[in-house]
Amino acid sequence: MTEEQAKELLQKYLNKQASPQEQKKVEEWYATLHQENIELAADRKAAIGAQMLAHLQVVMCQKPKYVKVFKLQSFIRIAATVLIIITLGISIWKLITPVKLENQVTVVTGSTERKHITLSDGSVVSLGPSAKLCYPKAFASNNRQIALKEGEAFFDIAHQEKRPFTVHTASGVDIRVLGTSFKVKSYQASKHIEVAVITGKVAVSNKKVNLGTLIKDEFLIYDKTAGRAAIGKSKAVAYIELAFDGASLEQVINKLQYVYSIKISMSDSALSKLKSTAVFSSRQSPEEILDIICSLHHLKFNGSKNHKTFIIYR
Structure with a gap:
């Protein structure tokens, strides 16, 4: 075998293109390199050395690239996994963490204490003993939401048709109104929640269904354990003050409609701008109040x- 033929055979072996017989010949030759006192011509040694050095240089150049690519790919996979975990973690945290109202105020009453709170929209909340109420200093532009965490409270809600008012309880029962007065009794130690409407109309619901719509002098008792609600007529009658200070006839009508759950219309839209200053009580009938209002304006x-x-x- 000539030197050129030996080089070609070694190259085929390194490129994994040699036949089984050729592979055996190269391996037998390689084994003889470890024998002692082997004599090789200087030019043969130089040729073999140069060939093996070239192969070694190729391997040395390729190996770092392979390792670098492997490490980079591994890093990308690990980074992507960590990113997915972090993203999922943040998403889950947002889902299970309740949204906190900015500038939230918490009011707690003692066992013999009562408090009256005026909210930013003019609504008034009267807290009974051992009660806890959370509300924002200023309501959002499209809704009004507060939370009765514990106890009993009476709500006299300012009518704002475009900003519904919602009272959340610790048991997941919500009371939604536009403008009315009602009482809520929600103690965590009690198996029942009570909602009683004094004036107007409210909708009571939990996370699953609407439990009922109440009007004046109706009450709802919700069994937290059974998840059922019962509606009845209030025996004890409560009254609120209806005060108007320079209010337009339209504002007076809107208030009376919600207090008494009635419908009042005007034959002429120009009448809506007439101003009224008077104080009434929900003890009075709507006919009595309308009679006084109309007398003031000769209507x-x-x-x-x-x-x-x-x-x-007119």
């Missing part, structure tokens, strides 16, 4: 037989 009114619909005219 008249008619009511339906069921006392639920009225019209004001």
